[in-house]
Amino acid sequence: MGDPIELTPGTGTVDFGLTDRVAIVTGGSRGLGRAMALAFADHGADVVVASRKVDACEALAEEIAERSGRRALGVAYHAGVWDDQQRLLDTTLETFGRIDIVVNNAGMSPLYRSLTEVTEDLWNKVIDVNLKGPFRLSSLAGEWMASHGGGSIINVSSVAAVAPTPAEIPYGAAKSGVQNLTLGLARALAPTVRVNCLMPGAFLTDIAKAWDLDAFGAMAEQRIPMGRGGQPDEIVGAALWLASDAASYTTGSIIKVDGGMVYPSA
Numbered sequence: 001m002g003d004p005i006e007l008t009p010g011t012g013t014v015d016f017g018l019t020d021r022v023a024i025v026t027g028g029s030r031g032l033g034r035a036m037a038l039a040f041a042d043h044g045a046d047v048v049v050a051s052r053k054v055d056a057c058e059a060l061a062e063e064i065a066e067r068s069g070r071r072a073l074g075v076a077y078h079a080g081v082w083d084d085q086q087r088l089l090d091t092t093l094e095t096f097g098r099i100d101i102v103v104n105n106a107g108m109s110p111l112y113r114s115l116t117e118v119t120e121d122l123w124n125k126v127i128d129v130n131l132k133g134p135f136r137l138s139s140l141a142g143e144w145m146a147s148h149g150g151g152s153i154i155n156v157s158s159v160a161a162v163a164p165t166p167a168e169i170p171y172g173a174a175k176s177g178v179q180n181l182t183l184g185l186a187r188a189l190a191p192t193v194r195v196n197c198l199m200p201g202a203f204l205t206d207i208a209k210a211w212d213l214d215a216f217g218a219m220a221e222q223r224i225p226m227g228r229g230g231q232p233d234e235i236v237g238a239a240l241w242l243a244s245d246a247a248s249y250t251t252g253s254i255i256k257v258d259g260g261m262v263y264p265s266a
């Protein structure tokens with residue numbers, strides 16, 4: 001028998017603050033990424049906003065710095081390019097000296113007309129941007145954080161990971177992979193680096209511009225108990241929790257943020 005377990009009463013004190021932490025948000029210029037980047041800075045973090053269109057990243061970085069008084073940097077970054085992951089980490093370390101939080105949020109799901117019209121190029125792009133990049137960035141930043149006291153990685157998957165529609169089969173496969181690598185990385189980088197995944201349902205971002213809104217409304221009425229799509233700010237509470245010490249005992253978790261969506265059964 002070992003030593004008796006020491007039991008301590010809870011104090012009810014948790015810390016959602018991110019003061020002086022440094023966060024990378026990929027795909028941070030618009031949509032869910034933008035909302036998370038703004039919120040991280042409001043809670044004390046310096047933020048790197050990374051996406052393909054550097055002008056949009058720089059404009060948001062300026063807005064973040066003005067609004068929060070924190071430092072913010074826009075960086076040109078392609079989630080599907082292997083070497084961009086090292087470049088993004090190096091730029092962050094050169095500018096801010098550390099990294100504490102990585103949000104693998106950049107993602108895309110191009111439309112296709114039929115299964116056989118999915119080209120090899122489309123397949124590779126979807127897997128590269130949604131799965132390959134997050135693996136490489138998490139590996140590089142995760143090892144750095146593990147050897148510098150710890151951190152938090154937040155991946156962003158999709159309901160398509162568990163309930164893919166016929167229009168998003170490569171994307172669903174990639175996002176399912178994101179959930180799997182969340183579990184693997186959580187084990188590999190424990191106990192100091194936590195790795196979790198947000199699984200959004202239908203959010204009203206630029207992605208929604210391609211939706212048939214009548215069909216979406218009918219689906220929402222039937223299958224989303226909240227009866228509507230999510231607004232970008234509605235991802236922020238879960239992201240802040242996972243990024244902060246308030247989630248100190250949470251790793252390898254997939255957190256649904258989907259208005260209670262009922263998935264079609266198999």
Ligand SMILES: NC(=O)c1ccc[n+]([C@@H]2O[C@H](COP(=O)([O-])OP(=O)(O)OC[C@H]3O[C@@H](n4cnc5c(N)ncnc54)[C@H](OP(=O)(O)O)[C@@H]3O)[C@@H](O)[C@H]2O)c1
Pocket residue numbers: 026027028029030031032033050051052053054056077078079080104105106107108129156157158159199200201202203204205206207208
């Ligand atoms: N909205 C939804 O209903 C929904 C549902 C489930 C999951 N998600 C997931 O949530 C995440 C955010 O979605 P969102 O709705 O906020 O999307 P969004 O509004 O379309 O924004 C996408 C962001 O990702 C960046 N991006 C796209 N491709 C990139 C690439 N190859 N490399 C780097 N950055 C890239 C975009 O900036 P640039 O154009 O400048 O690159 C932009 O900042 C994605 O992973 C998406 O799959 C969204």
